[in-house]
Amino acid sequence: MKIVVCIKQVPATGADKRYTADLRLDRTGVEAIINPLDEYAIEQALRLADAGTADSVTYLCMGPDQASEALRRALAMGGDDAVLITDAALAGADEWTTAKVLAAALDKLAPDVALMGMASDDARGSLVPGAVAAMRDVPLLSYGSELALADGEARVRRLSATGFDWIAAPLPVVATVTDQVGEPRYASLKGIMAAKRKPLETWSLGDLELSADDLHGAALTTVTDTRAPEEKPPTERIENVPAPEAAAKIADWLEQRKLI
């Protein structure tokens, strides 16, 4: 059983970020990390490898040259090899473009499971996995708190309105997992050393037989404006007063806003 984990490199959570003059995310001087939710996908894949269910774990990332660091970091956690798709024509890629490129790469890698995080920290659309599944015409099993593989079938445990379900589909599939799969492991020193010798290939659009024309430039969407959010009034504080007095003040505040 072959798993490919799609990981995205994103600016560190909570870091100070800006837009450039041409309305793209300014990534200069911001620490880059593996999208935190993708670490859970890595952890899920490695658990299946530890259990002997998965024979190989490959990492796939579309991003700039520096994104190879994210792949090395993933390889230090475990797994076998990695592919970076990088191409000048991909600057400013939106979710459709990303899906198109990942789908082409996955066609080439032909895994039983393409495993992804439930959302990327920066785009936050949770759209890439389902778009990839549709483009490749394979089933989508999303938002799993666990992924199980057996008998030519994949299953994810997914929260329902009142409890949880196991959703099943025949392989190959695209699957996404949540932060409930279990905390991602740390890379050991040995893992970091081993990662340096693991194969990491770099592919361009040409290697996927795609061109900028197939990608509608790099995006189907365009940002036309950025602005600061509406100014919020400063936080009001209630402190150093006994609870009943604080409660009366909160109730006044709620009444003024017609919330009670």
Added chain:
Amino acid sequence: MSNDILFLAEFSAGKPARSAIELATGAADLAAQSGGSAVALAYGSGAASGGAALGAHGAARAVVLGDEDRPAITYAPAAVAAARDAGLAVLAPATPNGRDLAAALVGSLDLPAFGPVRAARVVDGVLESEQATLQGSVITTARPADGAPTPSVVLVLANTFTPAEGGSGTAEVAQAPDAGESALSRATVAESHEADAKVVNLEEATVIVAGGRGVGGEEGFAPLRELAEALGGAVGASRAAADAGWIPYQLQIGQTGKVVKPSLYVGAGISGAIQHRVGMQTAEHVIAINRDPDAPIGEFADLFVVGDLFEIVPALTEEIRRRKATSGG
């Protein structure tokens, strides 16, 4: 292509989800701007008889994708057939099911994707949307690139549109066009496990009282429940409280929980980590109760009450009950 505004209308147990009603209102509003009609893509049990409910909130037509309770993604082929070359935009709720179907539309029909949006409008015949990015520090306006295919796929957060009351129309109901074979319809529910206690759908709550690690345990949620009841709201939680098993995961708010947009959010014993914040920062009013005067939630709450939640929450419940009683409500 037409100027119609389509929207995904989820049904379960015979009724439309609140998102379906909200999006009917939003789609009708946008359709009035574009000169088209609001068209529901209805799925789930009750969808076939949902014409009246959807029409009452602004839908002119309802295309029924299917009327069974099965994984939402299996309705993707029908949604794709119905959305092909149809209209300016498809609105989808920014829920797990809504995102799965929206993604399938984007991938199957090569469509531009937007959102989750905080506002949308039609400008010169094009759907333009506003999105809060970078943890809410920047508002971006986006539109389809020149020559991009239609419809645009737009994720919409709960409570973005307020359901219009008292509409009288009934949506004309039609079956979805033939969908053809697709692997996306192959997902099935292999096992279903119901919890003992019923949990509310937090996305539909207009008042939420949320508890975090500071609540200290399962029993610590009791005073929060009383406050929620006094305010006519529901109880939610941080991941720390859900991870600890004090409350079901269905009630977790945040990046990996529910994204909520109530008119009032009260957070007690919650520090305000970024992953929690992205799930509640669009609440209209935010009150935080925390004994740490430097808790991060104090930096973005509208009202920050510094103190012990076990003193303040019960006192507030009592005060609200007292005022409600004296105002003769």
